[in-house]
Amino acid sequence: MDLVLKSFELAAENGTDITPLIYDKYFETSPESVGLMSHIDDLVRGKMMEEVFRLLMVEDYQPEAEYLNFEVKNHELAYNVEPNMYIKLLDAVRLAVKDAIASDWSIEYDEAWRGRIGDLTNEILNRSNKA
Ligand code: HEM
Known part of the structure; x- marks a missing residue:
């Protein structure tokens, strides 16, 4: 089973709304995004x-190509x-899920997350004119 998906499920099961946690963590590491998202x-x-x-x-980004082109x-x-x-935001998601599932988190989850974030970051940065 995909461990990233599994960790999202565990976080959902314990009822934590991770979205506010993610933005808090994200704004801490990326203060320049606070103004950008203030509205x-x-x-x-x-x-x-x-x-x-x-x-x-998602494990295969091929079907997401058009969406990624548009969004980036x-x-x-x-x-x-x-x-x-992007890198900071995705890492804030990893940390919020980690906090939410607390003692269930393991090195295997961490590796799965780092791999997925790496893949998605590559997809995004390959489409960016700024990277
Ligand atoms: C994988 C990464 C990301 C995805 C998939 C994504 C997706 C989206 C989507 C779908 C919306 C539109 C929401 C709606 O109006 O229904 C949105 C809006 C927005 N996002 Fe992201 N986003 C990503 C990363 C980021 C990052 C890193 C920033 C940096 C601050 C950012 C800043 C914004 C801003 C400023 C809006 C504007 C909303 C508005 O003015 O209406 N996003 N994003």
């Missing part, structure tokens, strides 16, 4: 996170998102 309400933040979760649960270009042109912001 965005919880609804839009939640919608954005749904797509981030979906992409993190849009984030770059409309919001001036920098490549390092």
